[in-house]
Each structure stands twice: as structure tokens, then as C-alpha cells.
Amino acid sequence: MKTAILATLSLIASSALVKAFPTPFDQLRVFKHDEPEQRLIQYSEDSPAKWMTQDDIDALMRAGIKYMDITEHEELAPVSSLVSHSAVFPTAAHYQDEVAPFIGNLTTQNMHDNLQTFSDFHTRHYKTKWGAQSAEWLHGQISQLADTTDYITVRKFKHEWDQFSIIARFEGTDASLENQVVIVGAHQDSVNMWLPYFGRSPGADDDGSGTVTILEAFRSLVENGFHPERPVEFHWYSAEEAGLLGSQDVASDYQSKGREVIAMLQNDMTGYIGSNGEVIGVVTDHVDDNLTGFLKTMVDTYADINYVETKCGYACSDHASWRKAGYPSAFTIESEFGESNHYIHTSEDTLDKLSFDHMKEFAKVAVGFAVELSHQK
Known part of the structure; x- marks a missing residue:
């Protein structure tokens, strides 16, 4: 009824x-x-x-x-030979001098300008043409940055729907680590929960904020000559709002190809400051505990604000797809979960409710995460 x-x-x-x-x-x-x-x-x-x-x-x-x-990925499960490394992460930051110029080059203006355009699409629902158009625009921004080097590739990861996921990869300098990868991710789609297919859904925070946060981290790494030992990838997933469809496709593909994912960090909603003040929410349920411990170290080392532990429940973002495949994953969010943006999934999820300085703190953590784990030791 x-x-x-x-x-x-x-x-x-x-x-x-x-x-x-x-x-x-x-x-x-x-x-x-x-x-x-x-x-x-x-x-x-x-x-x-x-x-x-x-x-x-x-x-x-x-x-x-x-x-x-899980309709298409009912059998997705860990493969022990690909995740034997999962308990081993640094207990301290070792590459602060390398990270410093990348963080120093981050700007809020880039994030504002990109998010203004990204949230102007009527909706980014994965089944709509707007969703496909927004993915094309985002792919163009990423490709324009990557075109300045010969060791960064950008590809469209296509699905059974028109809005593709995007994977930007820094090739590593150590050939022995070619099959290993560090991933920083966000999701690009949005949804209006009352009128999913054509209701206005700017998705400025969910997850436009995460999208432009890791885009800014990626930009700074590219423009300042980041060339890692092991490959580092930035992912922008389609169809997160439909049950993590895009990231499940990607994780399943990586598993089938025998790729060893060292660590995956998800950025979903990074722009809203809750009533308890400005913090970085570090999710502690349904994540890899050891990687989450390392993530806290990254916040302590590279952010100018503190973290707060929080829980978000089962399958609350794309890190869950990688966890289901057996890979270590972690998740940062804009606040304690109960204090997060209550305008999401409506037409009121707009720029005026967000702080770009807050997003910048997440970009710092993403940069530190990528650089520190790009080294074998």
C-alpha cells in the first residue's frame, strides 16, 4: 500500500x-x-x-x-591474491616536502568556477541526456589538464547507460609497480528524490563538491609535475545515486583484470559545514580500519582542521564497491554524518550553502593521500 x-x-x-x-x-x-x-x-x-x-x-x-x-554484480567478492597487502599502511607521513608545493597551489576559485558550471546542468541523473552532457563537460576539463604531459591518460569508462565514468591515470615510474594503483574518487551524478528523471537537481554538494575537490587536487598535481612511483588514479563515477552502479562496474573490471588496488579514498559531499563547526568527517563503519587510521594521519598532517569520527551505514558511497571487491577503501565526508547537508537530493542543493575553503581542506587531504601512497616505502 x-x-x-x-x-x-x-x-x-x-x-x-x-x-x-x-x-x-x-x-x-x-x-x-x-x-x-x-x-x-x-x-x-x-x-x-x-x-x-x-x-x-x-x-x-x-x-x-x-x-x-547488485543486479549485474551479485558475485562480486574479494579475491585473496589481490588484497594481501591490505593491513600494511604507513603510520606517519614521510613525504611532506613533496606534498607541500601541491597543497600550496590549491585554489578555491577553480573549485567555485567548476562547480558553478557543473551544477548549472538541469540534473546529472545518470539516465538523462543532461547526465551524459555533464560527463562530457567534466571529461573535457580533465583531458585539457592531462594533455600537457605524456604520462597521464584520461579515459571514458562506459556503462549500459550514456553517462560514463571517468578515469585519469598517472603512470608510475617503477615498472615493477605497474599493476598496483592508488585511487582517489568521487561521484558525478545527482538526483532529485521526488522527480528523479527530470526534477531539477543541481547536486552542488552531492556530489558536485567532491567532484571539484578531487579535480582541483588533480589539477595541482598535474601542473606541478607529480610523477609517482606507483600509478595513481582519479575516478569520477557515474550512477552512484542508483545503488553504486558505476563504481561496481569499475571495481569488477579491475578485479577481473587482476589489478591490485593499494587503497581507495572516496570524497562524497565536502562543502557543507554542520552546526558543530568545521571538521572533516572520517567514516569508521564499512571501511578498512587500517587505511582509515592512515587517513586520520593525513588529516592531522595536511589539513588545518580536525577530523571527527562518524558512521554512515551500509553502501553510503562508492568506497563500498571497492570494499565489496575486497580492496581497502576509506571515506571522508563534510561533517559528522548527522550534521551533513539536509538539502541533498532536492532542487535546493546549491552553491550558496557551501564553503569552498572547506572543500580546500579535503583537497589537501586527497593530495597527501595520493602522494604518500604513491611511494612503495
Whole structure:
């Protein structure tokens, strides 16, 4: 009954909005093949996955319940030969002199300008043309930076929908470490929880903030000549809001190719300052404990604000896909989870509610994370 009521209200709201706001429906994505009527959804490590309709899935989102859509990746699980390193991380920062110029070159203006454009797309929902267009714009910004070197590649990681993920890779100088990789990630899509396919969803904080935070970290590393020992990659995932679909595709692909992911850091929502003041939230549940300990060291060493431990629940962002595949992953968020931005998933998730100085602190941590772990010792 609850599902039927929600579906009816959504249909009524959609019809009213169409009359009041003529949406260009040619912007809506049409799948190349029929979508399944149900998807396999997991919303707890302790409960079996369930087949659910899209109406049921939308109801989960509106209720704030995090989930993974594992329809295509039901068998994704750790491969022991690829994760034997997971317990070994530095206990202190060793490359502060190397990191310093990269941090010194970070600017809030770049993040502001990029986020202004990125959040101007009507929505970045992964099934819409706007979502595909925003990915093309972001890919262009990243490629323009990478074109200045011959050891950085940028590629589109394509999915069954039009909005692709983006992978920018610094090749390493040590050939023996070629199969290892350090990953810094964020997700690029957005969603309006009441009108997912065509409701206005600027997604300035969720996750435009994380997107431009790691873009600024990437820019500074590129422009100041970062050339790591082991490969370092920056990832911008599609379809996080639909159950971590994009990052599951990428993690599954890396696992199938036998790639050893040393560590993965997710940046999801980095711009909002909660009522308890300016802090960096370090998530402590559903993450790799040893990598999270190293992450705290990065905050203590490179940020000008303190961290606070927090929990966000099962499958709350793309780090969960890498954890499911058995790789060490960690997650930073803008505040203690309960103090995070309550405007997300609505048309009110806009720039005016964010602090770019706050985002810069996360960019510092991302730079330190990438540089420190790019070294074998």
C-alpha cells in the first residue's frame, strides 16, 4: 500500500510539474534495451538481497536508506591474491616536502568556477541526456589538464547507460609497480528524490563538491609535475545515486583484470559545514580500519582542521564497491554524518550553502593521500 501511494503521488507530482514547467523530454535517456522490471537490491550486509521494483527502490531513497544495486554484480567478492597487502599502511607521513608545493597551489576559485558550471546542468541523473552532457563537460576539463604531459591518460569508462565514468591515470615510474594503483574518487551524478528523471537537481554538494575537490587536487598535481612511483588514479563515477552502479562496474573490471588496488579514498559531499563547526568527517563503519587510521594521519598532517569520527551505514558511497571487491577503501565526508547537508537530493542543493575553503581542506587531504601512497616505502 505504501509503495502504491508513493507511486501515485509521484505520478501526480510529475503531471503537475510537466504542466507548470515544460521539460524538454527529448533530454530523457531511453535505454538501448528493455530494462528489467525488478532489480536485485542489497541494503544490509546481514540481510539477503531482494528483488525490488523501481517504485520500491525510489521509496528507499526517499526514506534515506542506502543500498547497492547488485543486479549485474551479485558475485562480486574479494579475491585473496589481490588484497594481501591490505593491513600494511604507513603510520606517519614521510613525504611532506613533496606534498607541500601541491597543497600550496590549491585554489578555491577553480573549485567555485567548476562547480558553478557543473551544477548549472538541469540534473546529472545518470539516465538523462543532461547526465551524459555533464560527463562530457567534466571529461573535457580533465583531458585539457592531462594533455600537457605524456604520462597521464584520461579515459571514458562506459556503462549500459550514456553517462560514463571517468578515469585519469598517472603512470608510475617503477615498472615493477605497474599493476598496483592508488585511487582517489568521487561521484558525478545527482538526483532529485521526488522527480528523479527530470526534477531539477543541481547536486552542488552531492556530489558536485567532491567532484571539484578531487579535480582541483588533480589539477595541482598535474601542473606541478607529480610523477609517482606507483600509478595513481582519479575516478569520477557515474550512477552512484542508483545503488553504486558505476563504481561496481569499475571495481569488477579491475578485479577481473587482476589489478591490485593499494587503497581507495572516496570524497562524497565536502562543502557543507554542520552546526558543530568545521571538521572533516572520517567514516569508521564499512571501511578498512587500517587505511582509515592512515587517513586520520593525513588529516592531522595536511589539513588545518580536525577530523571527527562518524558512521554512515551500509553502501553510503562508492568506497563500498571497492570494499565489496575486497580492496581497502576509506571515506571522508563534510561533517559528522548527522550534521551533513539536509538539502541533498532536492532542487535546493546549491552553491550558496557551501564553503569552498572547506572543500580546500579535503583537497589537501586527497593530495597527501595520493602522494604518500604513491611511494612503495
